[in-house]
Amino acid sequence: MxxxxxxxxxxxxxxxxxxxxxxxxxxxxxxxxxxxxxxxPTSATALALTADNKVLMVRQYRHPIGEVILETPGGFIDPGEDFATGMKRELKEETGYAFENIEFVGRVAANPGVLNNYTELYLATGGIKQDSQQLDHNEEIEVVEISLDELTAMLMRQEIKQSLHVNCIFFALIKMGKLQFTG
Structure with missing residues (x-):
């Protein structure tokens, strides 16, 4: 077809x-x-873990749904930019952290019935605070540190509302061995 x-x-x-x-x-x-x-454009997001194993999330207002929500850091990849490089840039801009490792965990299409782009999903580890946020003019982002256990509990209570970010968390947890499937 x-x-x-x-x-x-x-x-x-x-x-x-x-x-x-x-x-x-x-x-x-x-x-x-x-x-x-x-x-x-292609977008990217990452489950971002600091060097001391804290999860970095970002809290921001999302006008289309009229809510402040907690998300994984990410954004659009610049034209011609390597996806992993773009992810590192977005992490630095939104959180001020640089990450030792950026590992690809998946690729998803948010709504292929209407949208033509994909989102690249990553696991970022070894994050060290290096700078202040470098936000775009339309961004107002609060960085929030939580434990992996808190993140998992929030996920199970369906408190993470951004579906692409839920996918990212899901695939990153599998990559880390925190979720397993049999059968």
């Missing part, structure tokens, strides 16, 4: 919100018009 794109029209072209209206044809000949696609 593959759809053929017959035409595309951009209805918004902004760094954070590029949207287009496509006219598509399915293999059976049916025409799908309109089909809306939001284009976003």
């Amino acid at each position: 593959h759809w053929k794109t017959l035409s595309s029209e951009y209805i918004s072209n902004h760094i954070y919100f590029t949207a287009r209206r496509d006219r598509c044809q399915r293999d059976d000949g049916a025409i799908i018009d309109p089909y809306f696609v939001v284009e976003l």
Whole structure:
């Protein structure tokens, strides 16, 4: 199954919100018009552990849902930037910490029915505070340190609301041997 794109029209072209209206044809000949696609750059997020094994989370207001939520640090990868390098940059900007190790743990698509991007998931370990935050003009971020046990409890109580970040935590915990599956 593959759809053929017959035409595309951009209805918004902004760094954070590029949207287009496509006219598509399915293999059976049916025409799908309109089909809306939001284009976003690749993003990355990491379960970030300090050198003394504390988890660094970020608390910030998320306007689309009107809530302040706790998340793993991350952000968009710059065009042409290596994903792991971009993740290190985002960690430094948002937390002021530099990390000894950045390990890839997965890649997920947030909502492939509408969004065209992926999020790269990492486990960052050995974090050492080196600088103050270097936030973008629209960011207001509080860094929060918690234990791995607290994080796991919050995860089980469904207190981490950002689904991509839940995936990151999940895959990082598996990589660390904190979650196991049999069967």
